[in-house]
Amino acid sequence: MKAKPENVLTGSHYLDGNHASAEGAIAAGCRFFGGYPITPSTEIAERISQRFPRIGGIFVQMEDELASMAAILGASNGGVKSMSCTSGPGFSLMMENFGLGIMMETPCVLVNVQRGGPSTGLPTLPGQADMMQARWGSHGDYEVIALAPDSPQESFELTIHAFNLSEKYRMPVLIMTDECVGHMTEKVVIPSADEIDLVERKYTDKKPGEAWPYEWNGKSIPPMLPVGKGYKFHITGLTHDEKGYPVINAEAQEKNVRQLIDKVKKNADDIIWLEEWDTDGADIIVMSYGISSRVARPAIAKARADGIKIGQIRMITVWPFPEKRIRELAGKVKAMVMVELNHGQVYLEMDRCAAGQCVTAVVGHSGGTVHKPDDIYKVIKDVVK
């Protein structure tokens, strides 16, 4: 299915990442937004509030982030594509119902424009320190999908992609951007509607009384049931069976949790999206995501000018982690370096997958600004020794 032309602002624009993300959501067909103001994500909500009334959408400034996340799940189960955005402290509050979305298998998109933490931290300055919270922040065992745009153009594109993944895999999808990308203004080209592919929600083709909300078969993603059509189905945050009915025992838990994990793990090759430069024959690979992948480039260029055989990987999806590719590359290179605005979160995954096959290092940072390319360059030179 293609986007609806009347709501797509086809053309070249000068937008920041947050505004671009809002336009991506509109192009993707999002028509419910529940959010709570928080720096540095608020421009997404502001643009949506400006655009929605004219295109049949509803923007609601909710009473808090707990309500925001709950409301987008309610609206999505009502059949309307839904989104929220937040930053640090709000992300913590949303973790409760993010878990409900995972458990209920409800599609929606949540954008976290990361700032420095912990706690109130640095409201106006960048960080990438919520990456493990994105992975494990809600209680229990589950898999997530998280995307990390590195530009306003990609903020637009990945917001559409996030909606598509959320409908395809029937789960909330995270966009883990950062203050730099959110507030960076660049050229954004919005294509014509017929160039924008959308994944529409799959509803059951069975009749009421014959269909259940979670017809897990270990392969495909079960279609959803629509409300108001006589299916009279039940869904819950409790461990449940195919009917959506609570079942409180270890067997049901195994089946339910296995589904939540397998639908991401078994489809990891379809979900994972990397950009690679010069990784074939490289001695050193620099990995990063979001703004840090742009900051790493001058350091990589400088190292290459020194004659170092160096490649780069940019993770467009950070979760699920590109485990297979990293294991493969770690056996061929001498060292892998992670650049991120924290003290080694996604690094832990890279190091685990390298499993001692090569040297690993992190160029850590407490946040508040981006890395100095020279600090990255120094670590590259160190691992070469």
Add this chain to the structure above:
Amino acid sequence: MSTSVEPAVKKEHPMEKILRMDRIPHIWCPTCGLGTVVTALATALDESEIDLNKVAIVSGIGCTGRVAGYMKLDSFHTTHGRAIPFAFGMHVARPDLKTIVFSGDGDLVSIGGNHLIHTARRNADLMVICVNNFIYAMTGGQVAPTTPITAKSSTSPFGNFEHPFNLPLLAASSGAVYVARWTALHIRRLTKAFKEALNKRGFSFVEVIAPCSTLYARRNKLGTGLDLMKFYHDNCVIKHGCDLKEVDIDYQSKIIVGKFVDIEKPTYIDCLNKGYKQVFGDKYKPYGGGDGNNGN
């Protein structure tokens, strides 16, 4: 020799149309008041002749939070305290449905208190049923913001000394257009209140005082659920439209019940449509066309 006789027990449950019989028996204790409240809602839905395909029910967590799972409707069992915002999202996405929130006092007014007041403030077209058993029952009988002063609970073993909430006053002052309180004893009046709330446009709030025999009655040596029903019989005073400052509930003293508020006020969606229409004029397409498409 055999004779055919009418079976003494009917094969069909009288509420089969509205209850999910494959989920029965329920988890509630004997003499719990919840079954009566559920019956009152089922009767109200049945007698209202509302299209049951167009009703959604949302619960939070707790004993009352299990209600959604027993109703043969599109039903959503959400997280603790968040039934109202989830239902609000559902309502805004599908204004053509009647969305009911059915949950307990701890869920709706303690952890979910902020959502209750804000959704009432917006006058969203939701029907909220709050079963108040004065205690956190599912977790084993802890003190609640509704526990009367001096009543004992597992976390107020010497008695509760905090002021409890006056729920009708809270709902009305936050903006609810329909507010009533009944007990699990007042089946006929409660059913009527549910029917009125189902037909009300805007935020309706019905508090239902219900016995928790296992935890509240036992710990406070008040007898069984039946004894609490007798207590309601002897101590409830019906005062329709009374000053809500008078409806506080003290420990084992009179309980004022009745229909307190029944007013007309534009709903959340009415207000959006009116406001945007003024700004955008005829170009504005009123929201809430229905069937989830909302004109997109």
